[in-house]
Amino acid sequence: MKETQTILSLITQSASLLERAGVDTPRLDAELLLADLLGVGRAHLYAHPEQELDTDVLREFLRRLERRAKREPLAYILGRAEFYGLEFTVTPDVLVPRPETEVLVEAILARAPQTVADIGTGSGCIAVAVAVNLPRAQVWATDISEGALRIARENARRHHVADRVHFLQGDLLQPLAGLRLDVVASNPPYVAESERLSLQPEVRDWEPPQALFTGADPLQFHRRLAAEAHFHLREGGWLMVEVGMGQAEAVASLLEEAGYRQVRIQNDLAGIGRVVEGQYSPK
Numbered sequence: 001m002k003e004t005q006t007i008l009s010l011i012t013q014s015a016s017l018l019e020r021a022g023v024d025t026p027r028l029d030a031e032l033l034l035a036d037l038l039g040v041g042r043a044h045l046y047a048h049p050e051q052e053l054d055t056d057v058l059r060e061f062l063r064r065l066e067r068r069a070k071r072e073p074l075a076y077i078l079g080r081a082e083f084y085g086l087e088f089t090v091t092p093d094v095l096v097p098r099p100e101t102e103v104l105v106e107a108i109l110a111r112a113p114q115t116v117a118d119i120g121t122g123s124g125c126i127a128v129a130v131a132v133n134l135p136r137a138q139v140w141a142t143d144i145s146e147g148a149l150r151i152a153r154e155n156a157r158r159h160h161v162a163d164r165v166h167f168l169q170g171d172l173l174q175p176l177a178g179l180r181l182d183v184v185a186s187n188p189p190y191v192a193e194s195e196r197l198s199l200q201p202e203v204r205d206w207e208p209p210q211a212l213f214t215g216a217d218p219l220q221f222h223r224r225l226a227a228e229a230h231f232h233l234r235e236g237g238w239l240m241v242e243v244g245m246g247q248a249e250a251v252a253s254l255l256e257e258a259g260y261r262q263v264r265i266q267n268d269l270a271g272i273g274r275v276v277e278g279q280y281s282p283k
């Protein structure tokens with residue numbers, strides 16, 4: 001690239017480089033990287049296309065552009081992602097929050113629970129979004145990963161809910177020993193090892209494997225949640241889980257076989273069955 005660059009020429013060249021690297025949204029990503037570095041909104045880039053960039057900005061931009069060209073997720077380069085209208089700190093210790101997971105948050109909020117568990121909290125996006133939107137709720141958020149819990153705690157502090165979100169490290173429901181809650185929710189890993197090669201490089205090569213992969217059985221976490229969650233639900237409480245594409249019917253059957261009532265599938269915006277919920281009501 002040239003020594004001096006204007007905003008427009010830099011964006012144009014960077015977008016074509018990212019396109020060649022196989023990035024899905026090359027121009028948008030180039031704009032977001034530059035806007036972030038300049039500390040401006042994207043509108044500024046359109047309003048000042050002829051603005052010349054100084055060498056320091058250019059050098060740092062090219063470093064970040066190179067990372068993106070290696071298919072590192074934009075959210076890791078920026079250090080943040082938006083979820084449910086809130087900004088979350090993200091690092092390679094946590095899964096990048098996905099828009100489809102907002103369906104799970106909606107399902108939780110619709111039950112207006114006072115006590116909620118978020119199992120496998122990652123960045124804390126579900127737990128924190130619920131705590132922010134239900135100002136009286138107490139939330140327990142668990143993860144097996146210490147690194148993820150560090151980021152989740154930071155996100156709870158960032159959104160002023162650290163006093164109501166209780167972070168616990170451990171395997172699945174084990175940290176909830178002795179608790180009975182209104183809602184047990186989870187977006188657990190649900191990708192079979194055999195699907196690894198079909199994933200985008202951003203996911204396959206950069207996101208934490210333990211947030212994604214389940215070994216041979218893609219539903220192993222859903223099976224355990226269906227079998228064990230009722231020990232941590234009060235009577236009438238709800239188990240709510242996110243599922244991968246094509247898994248909703250099988251998970252609904254798991255919940256029914258485990259004795260849950262009113263089992264229901266909720267679709268995401270793409271019309272894909274994304275959340276399965278069922279009510280614990282012992283006979």
Ligand SMILES: C[S@@+](CC[C@H](N)C(=O)[O-])C[C@H]1O[C@@H](n2cnc3c(N)ncnc32)[C@H](O)[C@@H]1O
Pocket residue numbers: 094095096097098101119120121122123124125126142143144145148170171172173187188189190210211212
């Ligand atoms: C699909 S990610 C979901 C992260 C976050 N809740 C979200 O929706 O973006 C699954 C999370 O489960 C955690 N996890 C994996 N195995 C676990 C286990 N056995 N017990 C508890 N958490 C686990 C991973 O560390 C990861 O943070």
